[in-house]
Amino acid sequence: xxxxxxxxxxxxxxxxxxxxxxxxxxxxxxxxxxxxxxxxxxxxxxxxxxxxxxxxxxxxxxxxxxxxxxxxxxxxxxxxxxxxxxxxxxxxxxxxxxxxxxxxxxxxxxxxxxxxxxxxxxxxxxxxxxxxxxxxxxxxxxxxxxxxxxxxxxxxxxxxxxxxxxxxxxxxxxxxxxxxxxxxxxxxxxxxxxxxxxxxxxxxxxxxxxxxxxxxxxxxxxxxxxxxxxxxxxxxxxxxxxxxxxxxxxxxxxxxxxxxxxxxxxxxxxxxxxxxxxxxxxxxxxxxxxxxxxxxxxxxxxxxxxxxxxxxxxxxxxxxxxxxxxxxxxxxxxxxxxxxxxxxxxxxxxxxxxxxxxxxxxxxxxxxxxxxxxxxxxxxxxxxxxxxxxxxxxxxxxxxx
Ligand SMILES: Cc1cc2nc3c(=O)[nH]c(=O)nc-3n(C[C@H](O)[C@H](O)[C@H](O)COP(=O)(O)OP(=O)(O)OC[C@H]3O[C@@H](n4cnc5c(N)ncnc54)[C@H](O)[C@@H]3O)c2cc1C
Numbered sequence: 001x002x003x004x005x006x007x008x009x010x011x012x013x014x015x016x017x018x019x020x021x022x023x024x025x026x027x028x029x030x031x032x033x034x035x036x037x038x039x040x041x042x043x044x045x046x047x048x049x050x051x052x053x054x055x056x057x058x059x060x061x062x063x064x065x066x067x068x069x070x071x072x073x074x075x076x077x078x079x080x081x082x083x084x085x086x087x088x089x090x091x092x093x094x095x096x097x098x099x100x101x102x103x104x105x106x107x108x109x110x111x112x113x114x115x116x117x118x119x120x121x122x123x124x125x126x127x128x129x130x131x132x133x134x135x136x137x138x139x140x141x142x143x144x145x146x147x148x149x150x151x152x153x154x155x156x157x158x159x160x161x162x163x164x165x166x167x168x169x170x171x172x173x174x175x176x177x178x179x180x181x182x183x184x185x186x187x188x189x190x191x192x193x194x195x196x197x198x199x200x201x202x203x204x205x206x207x208x209x210x211x212x213x214x215x216x217x218x219x220x221x222x223x224x225x226x227x228x229x230x231x232x233x234x235x236x237x238x239x240x241x242x243x244x245x246x247x248x249x250x251x252x253x254x255x256x257x258x259x260x261x262x263x264x265x266x267x268x269x270x271x272x273x274x275x276x277x278x279x280x281x282x283x284x285x286x287x288x289x290x291x292x293x294x295x296x297x298x299x300x301x302x303x304x305x306x307x308x309x310x311x312x313x314x315x316x317x318x319x320x321x322x323x324x325x326x327x328x329x330x331x332x333x334x335x336x337x338x339x340x341x342x343x344x345x346x347x348x349x350x351x352x353x354x355x356x357x358x359x360x361x362x363x364x365x366x367x368x369x370x371x372x373x374x375x376x377x378x379x380x381x382x383x384x385x386x387x388x389x390x391x392x393x394x395x396x397x398x399x400x401x
Contacts, residue, residue, distance in 0.1 A: 029053075029054070030177055031056075031174070032055035032056070032175060032179065032349075033055070033056055033163075033165055033178050034055055034058070034181050035057075035179065035180055035182045035187065035188055036057070036060075036180070036186075036321075036323070037057045037148075037181075038134075038181060038182075038322075038338060039130075039338050039342075040181045040320045040322075040323075040338030040341055040342045041182075041320070042134065042137035042138060042141070043084075043086075043341075043342030043343055044179060044320065044342035044345050044346050045057050045145055045146075045342075046087040046137055046141060047083075047087050047342060047345075047346025047347065047350075048349060048350075049140075049141060049145070050087065051347075053349060055145070056147060056173075057141075057181075058150035058152060058167070059146055059147065059148050059149075059150060060182075061149070062148050062149040064134070064135065064138050064148075068131065071130050071248070072098070072101060072127045072240060072242075073127070073128055073133065073336075074126065074127045075093065075126065075128060076125055076333075076336050077124050079333070080335065080337075080339045081093070082340060082343065083336075083340045083342060084339065086343035086346065086347065087343060089137070089140060092136055093128065093133065093136065094126065096128050096129065096133060097126035097127065097128050098126070098127045098128060098129070099121060099126070100118075100119035100225050101226045102120060102126065102127045102226055103117060103118050103119035103225045103226030103227070104227050104398050105117070105222075105223070105224050105228045106228075106391055107229070107391070109232055109282040110282075110283050111222045111230065111283035113222075114392075114395050115399065118225075119225055149169075150167045150171070152168075152182065152187045153166050153168045154166050154187065155178065155187070160316075161176065161315030161356065161357070162175065162176055163191070175316075176316060176356060177316055177349075178191075178316060178318075179319070179320060179345065180317070180318070180319040180324075181319075181320050181323060181338075182323055183321065183322045183323060184197055184303060184326045185197070186319065186322075188317065191314060191317050192311040192312075192317060192319065195306055195309050196305075197304060198303060198304065198305075199301055199303055200303060200328050201254050202253070202254050202302045202328065203252070203257075203260045203299060203300065203302065204299070205250070205251040205253070205298070205299055206248070206249070206251075206297060206298040206299075206300065207248075207249045207289060207290065207292070207297055208249075209246065209249075209292060209293065210246055211244075211246065212245065213241060213245035213246075214245060216247060216285070219247060219285040219286070219289055220241055220245075220247060221285075222285050222286065223239050223241045223247065226241065227240045228240075229385075230391070231252075231390045231391045231394050232390055232391065233387060233388050233390050234253070234254040234386050235252060235253050235254065235278055235279070235386065236251075236385065236386060236390070237250075237251055237286050237290065238251075238252060247289065249289040250300075251275060251279075251289070253275070253278055254386050263275070265297055265299055266296075268296050268297055271297060272291050272297060273291060275290055302329070304326055304327050304378075304379070305325060305327070305375075307327075307372055307375040307376050307379055308368075309324070309372075309375075310364075310372075311364075313360065313361060313364065315356075315357060316356065318360050318364060320341035320342055320367075321334075321337065321338030321342070322338065324341065324367065325337065325371035327374065327375045327378040327379070328378055328379070330378055331374065331381045333374045333377075337374060341367060345359075348362045348363040381397060384396070384397050
């Protein structure tokens with residue numbers, strides 16, 4: 001080797017070594033706290049996990065089975081299913097899908113069918129049991145990723161975008177990134193926004209008939225194999241027949257909060273009799289879904305955040321799912337969006353290593369217009385469900401979708 005080549009090699013080596021010695025250290029791994037183990041928070045944790053980023057979920061419920069999750073969800077190809085693909089769980093989700101239960105019927109008060117859409121074998125919007133989907137996500141995470149029985153009581157801003165979390169049992173932790181995935185009544189939301197959910201004017205009263213397909217044959221026959229929507233202006237009976245024969249109903253009424261609040265639901269039979277007065281003149285097989293229930297009726301006052309809910313960038317904190325954009329269920333998008341948000345936030349954090357603020361800016365820039373668009377569609381659907389043109393408005397809605 002001649003002297004010139006040797007000198008050149010030495011210079012290159014010296015430069016490489018010195019640049020190695022002076023290069024900035026890798027950014028420290030940020031601590032990420034997700035409040036809420038709903039579908040949104042779980043998807044975020046899972047997408048981070050598959051991308052080698054760890055996070056901890058703090059969940060108020062004491063165990064995965066503390067509360068029945070109930071209900072069916074149809075997951076859409078354009079958002080919910082994309083989120084599950086990002087989580088690497090799409091095939092497992094398809095294995096849980098319930099073929100045929102996506103059938104839709106619309107009827108009038110006499111039970112006369114105005115629309116009868118059979119279930120499809122396609123995977124565009126398969127129905128899945130919410131509890132089974134949540135369990136799939138829970139089992140896809142390391143066992144120590146979820147801290148059950150941690151109900152967030154309050155938060156405190158620390159220096160540098162960090163936050164302290166204080167739980168109802170008095171324990172505390174702190175995080176570089178705090179994600180509010182804690183649903184409609186989020187304890188994290190006040191850090192970024194003063195908005196509060198408001199009552200949409202529609203209340204759901206939930207009833208169940210165990211093995212209703214055998215015991216309430218006329219009702220089951222009218223429902224068909226999936227969901228029946230019997231609606232009129234201001235009211236409706238939204239019933240679903242499960243594969244195991246159980247009948248699950250949301251009795252929907254446009255009533256003031258005070259009207260619902262005055263009913264004593266601990267006296268189930270009396271309460272349901274009172275509600276059923278709103279359905280006088282309706283077909284007996286439809287009224288039976290209101291008057292009879294094997295479980296105590298559950299009341300759900302449907303709330304929503306403003307359609308264009310958004311917030312200014314606050315260091316170290318963001319929201320996803322219902323915490324960010326609570327909307328009524330009339331477009332069936334809430335859970336789909338929560339899953340999609342979780343995946344999008346996970347990808348933003350992956351794509352901006354060491355720069356939480358850049359990740360949150362990218363995530364929220366897409367989140368706000370997306371949420372506003374679905375929230376406005378949902379509000380419009382809500383009007384059609386119980387507006388003056390019901391049930392024809394609902395027929396039109398399901399004919400075009
Ligand atoms: C009657 C009804 C029917 C619906 N049907 C559909 C449908 O068909 N399709 C659809 O896409 N969407 C539907 N939705 C909407 C859907 O349920 C929600 O949008 C979805 O569950 C939101 O998910 P999330 O993860 O944001 O919040 P959530 O599912 O509400 O999860 C929040 C989690 O945070 C926990 N939590 C709350 N507070 C705290 C706290 N302080 N500390 C720690 N943990 C806390 C809760 O225990 C919960 O586990 C429906 C909603 C209703 C009411």
